[in-house]
Structures are given as C-alpha cells and as structure tokens.
Amino acid sequence: MTSFHYQTQANDETIEHLLRQKWQAGKKTVHLMRMAKSVTDTDGEPIDWRDPLPQGTMLHFTMPEAVSNYVEEENNLPIVYEDEHILVVNKPAGMDTHPDGQRGTGTVMNRIMHYVRNNGSDYAEHIHRLDKGTAGLILIAKHPIAKTLFDRMLANNEIERMYTAELDGYLKKSKGTLSYPIGRDRSHPTRRRVSVSGQRAVTHFKVIKRSEDTTIVEASLETGRTHQIRVHFSHIGHPVKGDTVYEGSITEDGQYRLTATKISFRHPFTEQPATIEI
Known part of the structure; x- marks a missing residue:
C-alpha cells in the first residue's frame, strides 16, 4: 500500500485546500482518498478535510488504489x-x-x-x-x-537537469546557448533534426575540458525535446562522441558519452531546495 507523511507548512491549512488548491491533485485521486478516509493523524484517526490545522501538524496519507503495472525484475540499479x-x-x-x-x-x-x-x-x-x-x-x-x-x-521548467557530454572535435566557444527548433526527421523513424517548423529547443553549455580532438561540456536544458543535446551539438558540427545516429565517432564499447549528472528543484512537499548529483 502506497503512503506518505506530510507536515503542514502554514497555520489554518486544511486538507481540502492542500489537495485541491495547493497540490491540485487529480479529481479521481481526491475522490478515492475522501471515500477511503485516507488522511489521518499520527494515531490513525481520520481528520475532517475542512478543519483548519496548526502549522507543523503531521498528516498521514494512504493511497490504496495507487498501483503501477510494470513487470518486476530484480533490481541492481543504484x-x-x-x-x-x-x-x-x-x-x-x-x-x-x-x-x-x-x-x-x-x-x-x-x-x-x-x-x-x-x-x-x-x-x-x-x-x-x-x-x-x-x-x-x-x-x-x-x-x-x-x-x-x-x-x-x-x-x-522548475526542475534543472544538468548533463556532461564528450563531444567530437575542439569546440572553440567556452560557453553559449544553442537555440534551434527540433522536429522529426522524415527520412528516419527515430531521428530528430533541426527544423524551422520544429518545436522550440534551447540548450545552455559551458566547456569543462578540451583535448586536441574532443571537448567535454556541461549542458543544461531549458526545454526537453527528444534527443535535444544530441541534435544540437551535432548541428554545430560537434556530435556526442559515440553517437553514430548523429554522426558521432565510434567508441570501443559502442555507447555514446552523455550522462545526466545533476537534478535540482525546490521540493514541493518540504519546500526546501534539493540537488541530487553524481
């Protein structure tokens, strides 16, 4: 059974306001929770959704209908x-x-x-x-x-995502912004390409390290288009190393050199800034 705790952040907050206004939870989810009396205090006693609560009140939310249907396989991911x-x-x-x-x-x-x-x-x-x-x-x-x-x-755009990429070639600019719209490549079932009729796509980057034939950059996404980083750097003549779909050079292991290294956001439940990185 899926459940979580939440500590109210302000005086006179009600469960009704919390779910419908602050969190804007789905109507179905709210209805099921109301019918199941699934919001309780720490002793398991149901709380009236209209009662104003003091700041710091600890609530327990239970969501018995929350089920995902993925086939499970033994986890070995960190x-x-x-x-x-x-x-x-x-x-x-x-x-x-x-x-x-x-x-x-x-x-x-x-x-x-x-x-x-x-x-x-x-x-x-x-x-x-x-x-x-x-x-x-x-x-x-x-x-x-x-x-x-x-x-x-x-x-x-309230979640910042940072990537590290190793690019082919010596990229001269130390930092910059790539703003090229991206659309489907009609000649290939999965490729994307820069296209005037595509969706707005913006990538910011700065160079971390250079060698004679490769450049390592840190890139952040202002938009999140399919293959965005790969398409943008290939478009300016510096594809991600190993990314043969976008003209990158071949690597020994056949993988391309692009890693999502950092996620930052303000946590919507604690209202504190959070950064997770590798």
Whole structure:
C-alpha cells in the first residue's frame, strides 16, 4: 500500500485546500482518498478535510488504489536519493527508461517496480526519461500526488537537469546557448533534426575540458525535446562522441558519452531546495 507523511507548512491549512488548491491533485485521486478516509493523524484517526490545522501538524496519507503495472525484475540499479515521495536512480547506458508495452521487460522501471514492492508499495512512475544510450539520473515518483506535482514542475521548467557530454572535435566557444527548433526527421523513424517548423529547443553549455580532438561540456536544458543535446551539438558540427545516429565517432564499447549528472528543484512537499548529483 502506497503512503506518505506530510507536515503542514502554514497555520489554518486544511486538507481540502492542500489537495485541491495547493497540490491540485487529480479529481479521481481526491475522490478515492475522501471515500477511503485516507488522511489521518499520527494515531490513525481520520481528520475532517475542512478543519483548519496548526502549522507543523503531521498528516498521514494512504493511497490504496495507487498501483503501477510494470513487470518486476530484480533490481541492481543504484538508488542515489530517496524520500517518501520520490527516488532518483542512476541508469546505465544501454537500458531503456520504460518498456514499450505493458508486459515489456529489461528497463529501469521493471527494476524499480521490484524495489518498491520489496518496500511495501505498488506504485512507481518516472517523471522524465533518458534516451537508451544516455546514462545518469532519473527522477521517479513514489505516489500519484508526487507524480502530479513533479510533472507540473517539469512542464514549468522548475526542475534543472544538468548533463556532461564528450563531444567530437575542439569546440572553440567556452560557453553559449544553442537555440534551434527540433522536429522529426522524415527520412528516419527515430531521428530528430533541426527544423524551422520544429518545436522550440534551447540548450545552455559551458566547456569543462578540451583535448586536441574532443571537448567535454556541461549542458543544461531549458526545454526537453527528444534527443535535444544530441541534435544540437551535432548541428554545430560537434556530435556526442559515440553517437553514430548523429554522426558521432565510434567508441570501443559502442555507447555514446552523455550522462545526466545533476537534478535540482525546490521540493514541493518540504519546500526546501534539493540537488541530487553524481
């Protein structure tokens, strides 16, 4: 059963306001919680949703209907961060974030499903995804309200994601912004390309290290388009090393050199700044 605790952040906060206004939880979720009397105090006693609560009141939320349907597989992925609301996992290159179909296997979410079920829950959903060849940090919600809040934060550009990439060639500019719209490549089923009719895409970067034939950069996303970093750097003539889909040079292990290294945000439940990095 999925559950979490929350400590009220202001005087006279009500559960009704918390769920409907502050968190803007889904109507179905709110209805199910109300019917199940699933908000209680620390002694397990239900609380009237209209009662004003003192700041610092500890509430317990239970979400019996929260179930994810991923097939579970034994987890061997490092959990970098975890609290009652989210966890962050370090994905290896070469693994998909989630399966294509309901019964698919071999992905991050299959392994995380095994992890959360071993810890008494049935729910886990990714907030964002990484390309199969990209390694690094993925943020995962542990209950539906966290999923709703972090999805909204992602859409509002309130989650900062930082990447490290090794590029082919000597990139002369020490820092800059790549602002090129990205759309589908009609000649290839999965490729993207810079296109005047594409979606707005903005990548900021700064150089960390250079050698004669490669450049290591730190890149942050202002938007989150499919293959954005890969497309942008390939477009300026410096593809990610190993990314042969976008004209990158071949690597010995066949993987390309792009890693999601840092996630930063203001935690919507504690209201404190949080940074998770590798």
